[in-house]
Amino acid sequence: MTKVLIATEKPFAPVAVKGITDICKEAGFEVVLLEKYTSKAELLAAVADVHAIIIRSDIIDAEVFDAAKQLKIVVRAGAGYDNVDLTSATAHNVVVMNTPGQNANAVAELVIGMLLFGVRNRFNGTSGSELMxxxxGLLAFGATGRNVARIAQGLGMEVYAFDPFTPAEAMAQAGVKHVATQAELFAGCDIVSMHIPATPETKGSIGRALVGSMPKKAILVNTARKEIINEAELLDILKEREDLRYFTDIMPANHEEMVAALGDRYFSTPKKMGAQTSEANINAGLAAARQIVGYIKEGNERFRLNK
Incomplete structure (x- = not known):
């Protein structure tokens, strides 16, 4: 019998666990649960005889693949997947998938929420400004970027996007103006919201040059990945440009320095929370279960990440 492990240091909501279990049991699969584990040894023991794993932000590296002798598929319930070693997965003949789009609206609503919080001066009673x-500017126009665009357009914002993997025609159909370069996006937009993954090409790519080119009183929003920011350069340019603001749900390593130097021009949530809604939690978990069933039963590799 196919055994599916739900391995979540930060657990799914109970209703999501039930939904995942129901989908797997209907397919004739057994489900085992590892929640709130505190050591890697617990994870290594749990994967020893499983055929599939559903994770959230849990680290699945070469050591885990070595321990999981029967493993066929890992599904990351969410969009980001830099917590899974794709090279090692391929070497062990394991398919890795994510669940793109399931968290998109939750992240998009957080982006807009942080912007409203910021432009209205943290609701402190003083006069702020409007988003209309x-x-x-959207740095990437995937599922999350599209949802941010949809909400922003409802607020009367002008939406632009740079994404080398999305045709200009697709942006136009969504009422979004295509921008030819990343540099043009930053230089021409009052607000830039970033939705790119952490890759060798993007890590540390957002720093002094791009942020420093933004218009007066511009805002940078990061709900993507911590690694895409050159944090030292960002702090330096924010100190020099006292009109700029930075909002994120990924606390920087130099968080205390930013608080001390920037005051209300900087805001970070206590932890990454773009996908922290009950709806997104459930949607991503159920999608992960369905993808496992589809792969094991039918060989469906639609969301495969490694080759």
């Missing part, structure tokens, strides 16, 4: 009429 502002130029919003």
């Amino acid at each position: 009429g502002k130029r919003l």
